[in-house]
Amino acid sequence: MITIEHVSRSFGGTRALADVSLEIGRGQIFGVVGQSGAGKSTLLRTVNALERPDSGSVTVDGVQVSHLSGQELRAARHGIGMVFQHFNLVGNRTVAQNVEFALEAVGRGRGDRAAEAREMLDLVGLAARADAYPAQLSGGQRQRVGIARALASRPRVLLSDEATSALDPDTTRQILALLRRLSGDLGLTIMLITHEMAVVKQICDAAALLEHGSIVERGTLTDLIRTPGSRLARDLFPLGEVPDIPGSVIIDLTFAGEEAQKPTIALLSRALDLDVSILGATIEDIAGAQAGRTRLALPADPEIVARAQAFLTEHSVAVEVVKAA
Numbered sequence: 001m002i003t004i005e006h007v008s009r010s011f012g013g014t015r016a017l018a019d020v021s022l023e024i025g026r027g028q029i030f031g032v033v034g035q036s037g038a039g040k041s042t043l044l045r046t047v048n049a050l051e052r053p054d055s056g057s058v059t060v061d062g063v064q065v066s067h068l069s070g071q072e073l074r075a076a077r078h079g080i081g082m083v084f085q086h087f088n089l090v091g092n093r094t095v096a097q098n099v100e101f102a103l104e105a106v107g108r109g110r111g112d113r114a115a116e117a118r119e120m121l122d123l124v125g126l127a128a129r130a131d132a133y134p135a136q137l138s139g140g141q142r143q144r145v146g147i148a149r150a151l152a153s154r155p156r157v158l159l160s161d162e163a164t165s166a167l168d169p170d171t172t173r174q175i176l177a178l179l180r181r182l183s184g185d186l187g188l189t190i191m192l193i194t195h196e197m198a199v200v201k202q203i204c205d206a207a208a209l210l211e212h213g214s215i216v217e218r219g220t221l222t223d224l225i226r227t228p229g230s231r232l233a234r235d236l237f238p239l240g241e242v243p244d245i246p247g248s249v250i251i252d253l254t255f256a257g258e259e260a261q262k263p264t265i266a267l268l269s270r271a272l273d274l275d276v277s278i279l280g281a282t283i284e285d286i287a288g289a290q291a292g293r294t295r296l297a298l299p300a301d302p303e304i305v306a307r308a309q310a311f312l313t314e315h316s317v318a319v320e321v322v323k324a325a
């Protein structure tokens with residue numbers, strides 16, 4: 001649905017994006033994470049063609065948006081909704097008028113706007129507040145208006161720029177649940193940028209880590225957490241600093257899907273007649289399936305470590321030695 005191919009973009013001497021390629025499937029919810037200045041906003045802005053790449057191309061729903069201008073560009077942008085961190089609502093217009101304003105911008109006739117705005121507000125569960133002004137709403141309600149407005153042009157793609165960063169954790173969860181429901185109901189593809197791993201964990205099917213303008217990791221969440229050494233996986237399941245335990249090798253195990261339900265560590269202990277110490281564990285719901293990480297201390301005996309690694313790998317558990325003997 002969104003294909004980014006070899007996109008580079010510099011501002012003066014600053015390389016914001018360096019040869020970025022990314023494929024986001026239809027209906028997928030894709031998270032782009034990275035530190036401040038990594039290039040996330042620039043990347044998002046190339047998708048709705050607010051930013052033109054110096055080289056490379058961006059295609060959205062079969063249309064190469066990076067090479068359009070004028071009327072064609074405006075038409076392509078109608079297929080792409082945008083949700084912002086600070087909502088960007090017009091303060092002296094009611095909730096309904098904010099949505100109607102967006103409908104007007106995409107050329108809807110005056111007669112249809114009120115009913116369509118009502119329909120959009122229904123979608124986000126805010127029809128009852130249609131006549132309120134933004135200042136009378138909570139942050140979560142304002143973001144619902146922001147989402148209703150983004151849906152006005154009936155886009156196929158929704159871009160979210162830190163949409164929940166100004167919200168508290170409970171409201172964040174509600175807004176993300178709404179986005180997930182809308183993605184399912186309307187077949188929306190969502191690309192979101194965030195610096196919060198909790199957002200990725202709750203809503204994303206796949207994610208990419210951007211660093212100094214380059215993608216350093218990408219994949220579905222399930223694949224990432226199975227990848228030993230994945231930084232995204234480590235951030236999704238933080239187990240903290242690796243302790244220094246003399247005479248021990250420390251390994252991190254990552255479980256996903258069915259393996260997360262099995263008593264693998266008990267089986268390991270029994271099969272190898274081994275005393276294992278569990279130093280930390282975390283288990284969560286990822287992309288609708290259970291996944292988790294466990295940190296173990298094993299005796300610093302190369303043969304035992306090799307046998308444990310072989311046993312775990314055989315049981316489809318990803319193993320990473322985080323502290324060797």
Ligand SMILES: Nc1ncnc2c1ncn2[C@@H]1O[C@H](COP(=O)(O)OP(=O)(O)OP(=O)(O)O)[C@@H](O)[C@H]1O
Nearest residue numbers: 011014015016034035036037038039040041042043
């Ligand atoms: N219009 C611009 N003019 C000059 N430099 C820019 C412009 N837009 C972005 N940059 C620079 O490009 C780099 C990437 O910026 P970008 O805003 O894309 O990063 P980001 O990951 O979204 O950061 P943040 O999370 O802080 O928003 C930064 O060094 C930034 O200063």
